[in-house]
Amino acid sequence: GAVVSQHPSWVICKSGTSVKIECRSLDFQATTMFWYRQFPKQSLMLMATSNEGSKATYEQGVEKDKFLINHASLTLSTLTVTSAHPEDSSFYICSAWGRGNSNQPQHFGDGTRLSIL
Amino acid sequence: GDSVTQMEGPVTLSEEAFLTINCTYTATGYPSLFWYVQYPGEGLQLLLKATKADDKGSNKGFEATYRKETTSFHLEKGSVQVSDSAVYFCALSNQGGSEKLVFGKGTKLTVNP
Numbered sequence: 305g306a307v308v309s310q311h312p313s314w315v316i317c318k319s320g321t322s323v324k325i326e327c328r329s330l331d332f333q334a335t336t337m338f339w340y341r342q343f344p345k346q347s348l349m350l351m352a353t354s355n356e357g358s359k360a361t362y363e364q365g366v367e368k369d370k371f372l373i374n375h376a377s378l379t380l381s382t383l384t385v386t387s388a389h390p391e392d393s394s395f396y397i398c399s400a401w402g403r404g405n406s407n408q409p410q411h412f413g414d415g416t417r418l419s420i421l
Numbered sequence: 422g423d424s425v426t427q428m429e430g431p432v433t434l435s436e437e438a439f440l441t442i443n444c445t446y447t448a449t450g451y452p453s454l455f456w457y458v459q460y461p462g463e464g465l466q467l468l469l470k471a472t473k474a475d476d477k478g479s480n481k482g483f484e485a486t487y488r489k490e491t492t493s494f495h496l497e498k499g500s501v502q503v504s505d506s507a508v509y510f511c512a513l514s515n516q517g518g519s520e521k522l523v524f525g526k527g528t529k530l531t532v533n534p
Contacts, residue, residue, distance in 0.1 A: 310464070338521060338522070345527075345529075346526065346527070347510065347524045347525060347526045347527050348465070348510070348522075348524045350521045350522070353520075353521060397464050397465065399465075399522075409453075409455060409467050409470055409514075410514075410522060411467075412457075412464040412465040412466070412467075413464050414463050414464040415462075415463065415464040417462075
């Protein structure tokens with residue numbers, strides 16, 4: 305079945321560092337990718353939606369200059385957390401959806417646990 | 422806006438017990454409905470889905486029926502196993518998969534031997 309690979313799975317870094325998270329669709333063309341954030345014991349909140357070749361659409365309250373999203377190809381989207389601070393520590397999950405079958409659901413990556421010291 | 426409400430957890434059951442996790446939704450159109458499962462430290466896996474009223478989604482012994490009249494999509498399993506311990510999320514999408522998913526808060530299930 306469809307597989308979405310997310311990397312890295314765990315990152316720990318110092319405050320002020322920028323961190324890049326990759327999301328790849330391995331066996332289908334992902335025309336749309338979604339980035340979610342999950343706080344401990346809470347649900348997933350959509351941060352942004354990105355379509356290949358166009359600018360991401362951010363949800364209300366999400367800082368687009370803080371969370372840079374690039375979707376340059378049909379198999380890769382990246383989320384860069386710029387100048388990360390401890391409050392950015394969270395579990396980030398991407399999902400991907402491919403054009404061609406409107407009934408197919410999104411496929412999720414395994415998530416990235418980001419810890420800012 | 423669209424929203425999903427699911428029963429608060431945590432839920433603790435003994436092996437072979439019957440499971441029900443309630444889920445209701447509010448949506449402006451006719452959404453597709455999903456149940457996702459998240460095992461500790463992992464991402465989400467699609468458990469089952471239904472795209473229109475009266476559809477029944479099923480997988481791995483789990484079932485849920487899309488009830489338009491009660492705007493519900495309750496998850497059931499007749500006999501749970503220890504390996505079913507996870508967090509379960511009910512979700513909806515207005516375009517099947519091409520639009521964002523709106524999630525419930527999740528219900529943590531623990532099954533004891």
